[in-house]
C-alpha cells in the first residue's frame with residue numbers, strides 16, 4: 183500500500199522526524215530550493231557551514247585540536263574551501279587508529295555506521311543525525327529528478343545486510359508505506375532474474391534503482407531471453423559504482439527509459455546526481471566539499487582524487503577525508519542549477535563472482551560481510567575459476583582466527599563456493615582509477 187505524496191511529505195516525514203530526531207523533512211524542502219541557488223550563493227552556504235564545522239572540530243575534537251595546534255592554525259584561518267589545504271588529509275587508516283580522539287566531546291545525536299567496502303577498505307565510524315538527515319534527503323532529490331514522487335512505487339535491486347539478515351520493523355513499515363520494494367542483487371541467475379522481471383511488471387514501479395552492474399545484468403537477460411518490461415518506468419537510477427556507457431545503453435534499451443546515474447558515499451557524505459540534461463552529475467555542494475586533487479593540487483577537466491569534507495557530521499567530523507573515489511570536475515549545466523558537474527566518475531568498479539552453475543554474486547555481498555567483521559583493513563577477491571574464490575585480507579590486531587571461520591561460514595551458507603582465505607600484508611592499489619575488489623584471471 184502506498185500513500186499519496188502529500189501524506190508522506192506533510193505527515194509521515196514530520197512524524198518520523200519528531201520520533202527519531204532526524205531532520206529529513208526540513209532538508210527535503212531545503213535541498214529542493216538550494217539546487218536552484220546561484221553558484222555564488224551555494225559557495226556562501228558552504229563557507230558558512232565550513233566555518234561552523236571547523237570551529238566545532240577545533241573546540242570539541244581532540245584530534246583536530248592537536249592537528250591545528252601543531253600547524254599553528256586557529257578556526258579563523260580556515261574560512262573557505264581553498265583554506266582546507268592547510269590541513270592534512272584524513273585517511274581511513276587515520277580514522278581506525280585515532281577513532282576515539284576523532285569523536286567530538288559534544289557529538290549530539292548520532293548512530294554507528296559502517297561502509298567503505300566498495301573500495302575494498304571497510305570502515306566503522308559514527309555519524310551525526312544532521313549529516314544522516316541531509317544524506318537521506320539528497321537521495322530523495324536524486325530520485326525526484328528521475329521522476330519519483332513521494333508515495334510512488336520504487337524497486338531497489340541491491341544488497342541488504344546478510345550478516346544479521348534482519349531489518350527493523352519500523353523501517354519495513356516505513357518502506358511499505360512509501361511504496362519501496364526490494365530485490366536482491368546478491369544472487370543473479372536465470373531463475374532469480376525471471377522472478378525480478380515478473381515482479382517489476384507486477385508492481386510497475388515509477389522508478390527502478392540499483393547497482394549499475396546488477397541492472398546491466400538484468401538488462402542483458404531481458405534482451406537475450408526476449409523478455410519484456412510491459413510498461414515504461416519514468417527513470418532508472420544507478421548507484422554505488424561506476425556506470426559504463428555500454429551499461430547505460432543496455433539498461434536504457436531493455437527498460438525503454440532513461441538512466442539517471444547517482445554518486446554517494448556514506449563516509450564523508452559526498453553526493454552527486456544526474457539531471458534530465460544527462461551531461462554529468464551535479465555535485466551536491468550543500469552536503470560536502472569535494473576537492474579534486476592531482477599531486478595535491480586542485481584540478482578541473484582531468485581526473486582527480488576526491489577529498490571530501492562533510493559539512494554536517496558533528497559527531498565525527500570528516501575533514502579532508504580520502505574517500506577513495508576519483509572523477510573529473512567539469513563546469514556547469516544548462517539546466518540552470520548552481521551545482522557544478524562531475525563529468526566522469528571512477529574508483530568503484532564492481533563485478534560479480536560466479537558459482538559453478540553460473541549464478542552471479544555482486545561484489546557488494548562481500549563488502550557487506552566486512553561491515554560487521556572488525557579488524558579488516560583491506561580486502562580483495564581473486565577468482566581464477568567458477569565456484570571458488572581466494573579472499574585476500576589485510577588484518578590488524580582486532581582480527582582473530584575465529585573470524586576466518588565466521589567469514590567462510592557466511593559465504594558458504596549463502597552460496598556453493600569453495601573459499602580460501604589468505605592473510606596478506608598489503609594489497610596494492612593502482613594509482614590510476616581502476617581499482618577492483620574482484621580480480622579475475
Ligand SMILES: [Zn+2]
Pocket residue numbers: 457458459464515516517518519
Ligand atoms: Zn543539470
